[in-house]
Amino acid sequence: GPSAPVNMFSEGWLKGVYEEKPVKAVRTRFPPEPNGFLHIGHCKAIAVNFGFAKHYGGVCFLRYDDTNPEKEEEIYFTSILDIVRWLGFEPFQVTHSSDSFDRLYELAEEMIRRDKAYMCYCNKEEINRQRGGPDNRGPRYACEHRTRPTEESLTEFRAMRDGKYKPGEAFLRMKQSLTDLKEGNPQMWDLPAYRIIERDHHKTGGKWRIYPTYDFTHCLCDAFEDISHSLCTTEFRQSRVSYDWLLEQLDMKVPVSEEKGPMQREYGRLNVNGTILSKRRIQMLVQGTTVGDKTIPPAVRDWDDPRLYTLVGLRRRGIPAQAMLQFVEELGVTVGESAIQIARFEASIRKHLERTVPRQMLVLEPIKVIIEDATDEDEIEITVPYDPKGAIPGERKVKVGKEVYIDRNDFREEDSADYFRLAPDKAVGLYNVPFAIRAVSYSKSDDGKAFEIKAVKALNEKPKAFIQWVDVATAVPVTARQYNSLFKSASPNELDWKNGGWADDLNPSSEVIFEGAVIERGVKDLLKSRSLHPSGSSDDLVRFQALRTAYFCADVKDSTEDKIVLNQIVTLREDKSK
C-alpha cells in the first residue's frame, strides 16, 4: 500500500549515517563518471547526496570522476550539471578528479617512499594467479616485484610516467594484504593505483600518460574536498576497507575511528524493471548495431527519447523534477536494493500530476459533429476551472460553437445497450456544455477516414456519459505522441544483447503518433505563461491532464510556433491488462 510520506533524512538509515558522524559542517559529493547520460538510478544518488547536505545545513560538490580519458566526452559533463540543476540542486562547487592529478601523483610517490606501493610488471593472467586463480580460492602469493627496494620503484614509477613502458607492461600497485591469507577481501589484494593509458585527457591534455584508478583516486579526492559523509552504492561495500586503508597510510584517517577524514557509507541502488539502464545497451538502442552482416537500425531517436529511462529522456517526456524526487523519497533509503516496476514509478508520477497540473480537452482522432439546431445564442464562451476539484488555481475560457470535434472512439455506428457515448439516435454529454447532443446521421468517406456526424441538442436528456470535445473554429492542431513500453518482454535485460536478439522484441507501438490531434485554444495561454524552451535549470514545462486521455507535456525540442508537439507523460490509470 502507499506509505506515509517520510523525510528520508530525519528518519531511518540516513539519519543513522549522520549520527555516526554528527559534524556541523556536512560535506558530501555526487561523483558521476562523465562517460554517459545519467539514468533514473542516478536520481537517487543525487537526491541522497545533495539532499543529505541540504538537510543538515551542509554543502554538496558535483565531482566529475574523470580518471579514464578513454570514455569521457564533453557532452556528458554539460548534461550531468544540467540534470542536477533540473532536479533543483546547485553544487557548492563543480570539481574534477583530474583537478588533483598533480597532488595524486605526489601521494603515489609518497606511498612508494613509505613502502606501501610498488612497481609491478606482471600481466593480467599472472596477477589473477597471485590472487588465487579464477575463483580467487587458490593460494595467494606475491611476485618478485613486491619486495623490491623503494628507491627502485620510485625510479621506475617516474620512468613509467615519462613513457618508458607501453600500456599493460607496468603499473603501480598498492602494497596491501595480498599475502595475508587471513584477509578475505579481494579489495585488499594489492590493487592497482596507476596504469598507463596513452590518451589525451579533456582537462589535462597530453600532460599525462598514466592515470590513477578509482580505488586510488576516490578516497583521496574525498579527503582533499574535506568530505564528511561519502555516500555511495552497496557494490562499494568491500571497497570501504581499501578506502580507509589508503587514507590511513597517508595519515588522513585514524584506524577504527571516524573522527578524522571522510566516512564512506553505502546505500542500495535503485533499479527499474521493464526497461534498460545500462549505458552500453542504451547506446545500441540509440545508435543501432551490427551483428555479423546484419545491421540493426536505432530503436529510439536519441538519448533523450521519452521512451528511455535516462534522466534527459524522463525530463523530455515531461516527468516533473519534483515528482522524481518524491518518488525517491517514497522508496526511502536503506542498504537494500530496490527493484521497482515501471507501473509503480508511473503511479507515483500520476499522483503528483493529479494535484499539480491543469486540465485540458484534447481530441486525438477528431471527427466533426455539426450541431444542426444550434443557434447564434448557443455560441457562448464558458469559464472552466483548470481543476474541477479546485486543487489547481486558475481557469480558462472555452468556446462553444455550432461545430465540435469529438474523438473517433467516442462514436459508434452500431449502438448497444451497454454503450453510453455517441451513436445514431443516442445522446452524450459534452463536458461543461449546457446541453447534451444526440446523433441523427453520419457520413463517411470510402476509406472511412473523413467522418462527419449530424447531431441535435438533446435539451431534456440526462446523458449517462460525458466526453471531451474541441470547438472546430478555435481548435489548435497538435501532434500527440503516446508512449508504450519499448519492449514486448517485461524483462528486457534478459534478452539476447550479444547477438542483437533484442531487436526482435521491440514493441512496434512503443510510440504512437497522432498527427492530426486538436486541443482547445486555452493551451496557448498555458504556453504563453510558461516558456516552451526552458533552460536546463528550469522545470517550467507545459503539462496538463487531457481529460479522459492521458497526462501530456509540450515537447521542448520538436514544438514550433506553428505546431505544438505533445508527449504523453503517463496514462490516467494503470493499464492492468499489461
Ligand code: ATP
Ligand atoms: P551505471 O554503470 O549504471 O551508469 P555507475 O555506477 O557507473 O552507473 P557513476 O557515474 O559512477 O555510474 O555513478 C555516480 C554515482 O551514482 C555513484 O555514486 C553511483 O553509486 C550512483 N549510482 C549509479 N547508479 C545508481 C543506481 N542505480 N541507484 C543509485 N545510485 C546509483
Ligand code: MG
Ligand atoms: Mg562508476
Ligand code: MG
Ligand atoms: Mg558505470
